[in-house]
Amino acid sequence: MSPIAPQSEAELMQRVEQIAGMDLAMLASRLGLTPPDTLLHHKGWAGQLLEKILGADAGSLAEPDFRQIGVEMKTLPINRNGQPIEATYVCTVPLQTLGENWASSWVRNKLKRVLWVPIEGDRDIPVHNRRIGQGILWSPSSQQEEALRQDWEELMDMVCLGDIEKITAKQGAYLQIRPKAADSTVKTQAVGSSGGKILTHPRGFYLRTRFTAEVLDSVHRQPPD
DNA sequence: AGCTGATCATAT
């Protein structure tokens, strides 16, 4: 029962509500699958399972997971207090671009509309017992987008000026740049310090947990009485 | 204990 792609956000969220509270073993069994004992060699397993369960149809294409409705899905590992455990990968950092702007950036476009699906991620919980939380369909508030834009511009200025090797994961209040590759031997072309080309580690943009924690909070917050 | 840099699997 591989579901058809949802044709509306309402249809998607109906499916999301139906799986809230279920654990990974229950969801996997629907597709005749069994969760791995550990995620060490299956790091994207839960995310790919959720895509199949919810009917994502973009595969490995550089498009939103739910193409018809333009929604990107991200699983979000959380601890017992409901706080995100890991940073969230967004997309590759373009290392050869010279004059990109925030409005047309890959980061902004990826984060336009996101379905966040919290999943228990504490390592002492067996993978098959980890439960799905309440999914959140989200778009950045103007304040959130502004914060991301500032980080993005600071970081991309450095990339364009040939200072990629000076960038560390400590930079960026909410958006950071970190290596993203099979291992540290992988290299790709980038703008060098003299404007020429150099080889460097491929990098990715990641959302810090302090950002995704805010996304979760914005939903749990009770309306004023 | 949290964070940064490194790493793992699969598809195209």
Place this chain on the structure above:
DNA sequence: ATATGATCAGCT
């Protein structure tokens, strides 16, 4: 190689 999906694990 680079896109997709992320988590691991040593260092501070």
